Amino acid sequence: MLTGTKEIKLIESALNGDQSSFKELYEYHVDGLFAFLSQFSNDRELVKDWTQSAFIKAFTKLESFKKNSRFKTWLFTIGMNEMRTAFRKKIHFEDLSDLETIPVEEEPQELENWKTAKAAIQQLSPDKKMIVILHIAEGYSHREISEMLSIKEGTSRIILHRAKEELRNKVTQ
Amino acid sequence: MKNSFYTSSDLPDEKEKNTMWEEIESSLPKPKAKIINVHWRSFWIGNAAAVLILFASIGLFSTGKLILENNSEGSSDEQVYETLSSASDQLKDLTPLLIEQATELNKSSIESTAMAIEEIDLLIQEIKTDMLINGASPTKRNNLKRLYATKLDFYKDLLLNEDIQS
Numbered sequence: 001m002l003t004g005t006k007e008i009k010l011i012e013s014a015l016n017g018d019q020s021s022f023k024e025l026y027e028y029h030v031d032g033l034f035a036f037l038s039q040f041s042n043d044r045e046l047v048k049d050w051t052q053s054a055f056i057k058a059f060t061k062l063e064s065f066k067k068n069s070r071f072k073t074w075l076f077t078i079g080m081n082e083m084r085t086a087f088r089k090k091i092h093f094e095d096l097s098d099l100e101t102i103p104v105e106e107e108p109q110e111l112e113n114w115k116t117a118k119a120a121i122q123q124l125s126p127d128k129k130m131i132v133i134l135h136i137a138e139g140y141s142h143r144e145i146s147e148m149l150s151i152k153e154g155t156s157r158i159i160l161h162r163a164k165e166e167l168r169n170k171v172t173q
Numbered sequence: 174m175k176n177s178f179y180t181s182s183d184l185p186d187e188k189e190k191n192t193m194w195e196e197i198e199s200s201l202p203k204p205k206a207k208i209i210n211v212h213w214r215s216f217w218i219g220n221a222a223a224v225l226i227l228f229a230s231i232g233l234f235s236t237g238k239l240i241l242e243n244n245s246e247g248s249s250d251e252q253v254y255e256t257l258s259s260a261s262d263q264l265k266d267l268t269p270l271l272i273e274q275a276t277e278l279n280k281s282s283i284e285s286t287a288m289a290i291e292e293i294d295l296l297i298q299e300i301k302t303d304m305l306i307n308g309a310s311p312t313k314r315n316n317l318k319r320l321y322a323t324k325l326d327f328y329k330d331l332l333l334n335e336d337i338q339s
Contacts, residue, residue: 056201137178
């Protein structure tokens, strides 16, 4: 388990040119990022490209990482941007925050149930899939998702709400 | 709990990880060679300090040398003054004897010469005190020698005057 303090020390060592610290950061985060990105393509070569591009960008721009946030969040944001660039911006998040109101949050046990609907999640559009996975599988809050994807918090909530309705329909069919 | 969303097929195998790492490693910023940065401000301050230290050392050396020279000069002068002082002290005993032997006519002349000698003694003491407090100078040393010489001249006058009278 990589603690926040250890992670910051690794980042500082990496910034000082210690190559082994880069390797350690990579080994700790590669599985998570690869698994997340692999939800958006069945082409493993493509997922490998996104993953390594994300690491290269994160490591070469490491001095711009703000240490008050999690390295994983920053890495995932870069990874998603790599993927979205590769999709030529097909993953588009429409600003929906002013269009409708939704219940504040579902119950946690309901979220656990979504995990059984992985096949149905794979059929969602990329924008819905991204928010569902970030929220349910990765545990990010709507606030964090809004910062990662540069969208409004309300948009994240609405997309998740719509995705759940769609999934509910698919599962009950 | 949340990680159970992913299955083992979602994870990269060791070969994939190594392939990715090799690509990443080749793009990593290379460790910078250590560059010796010259901090110019410190460099110039250091140089200025070195020059000041050099001047101070030269000053110290010169002062020390001067003090040593002055001390040796001063000590030789001191010996001269001591000799003169003891010589004139011995002559001091001569004055009452001369007065005793002198005729009434000469007594007043001898007594006034003795008073002049006492005045000279006071001046000698003043210069000696000044030299002790403020240090010696060539002028002070000359003045002192002149006073001793004058004092000895007065004693000579006393003796010769006595010879003429007798």
